[in-house]
Amino acid sequence: MNFIKQIERFQMINKLIREQRTGSPVEFASRLGISRRQLYAHFEELKLLGLEVSYSRKINSFYFNNRKHLKIEFNLEVLENEEKNKTFGGKCINLLQCFFYARNDHHLAV
Structure with a gap:
């Protein structure tokens, strides 16, 4: 999928x-x-x-039943080379370089 x-x-x-x-x-x-x-x-x-x-x-x-729910956010943006170099994690695809990361309120989790 x-x-x-x-x-x-x-x-x-x-x-x-x-x-x-x-x-x-x-x-x-x-x-x-x-x-x-x-x-x-x-x-x-x-x-x-x-x-x-x-x-x-x-x-x-x-x-x-525990009164929690998901908060799903999806953001697609083009990164400049300088910003790409500061991003950790993710996956490089032939046509499009993509970076996926998880975030909570306090810090980035890679």
Whole structure:
């Protein structure tokens, strides 16, 4: 799966769970264009990040049961040579040099 598509999928998962509008597991997976098995694999990835997802039959939706949610930001910009040299991590692709990094409120994590 390409990187941008994966980001978009996690944005949609986050949005629908926060709004408690996912529907049943089958409906949610169908809405995302993935299998139910893939949906639960994504939930396992979220769990590794500290986000626990549960399902409520009463509201017919998944929800974050620890009141946390994802904050996903994606920024694409052209870097000058001087700025590229200051950036650590990432991956070089033939046509486009890309740098990916993780950030929290206090420092950059490479």
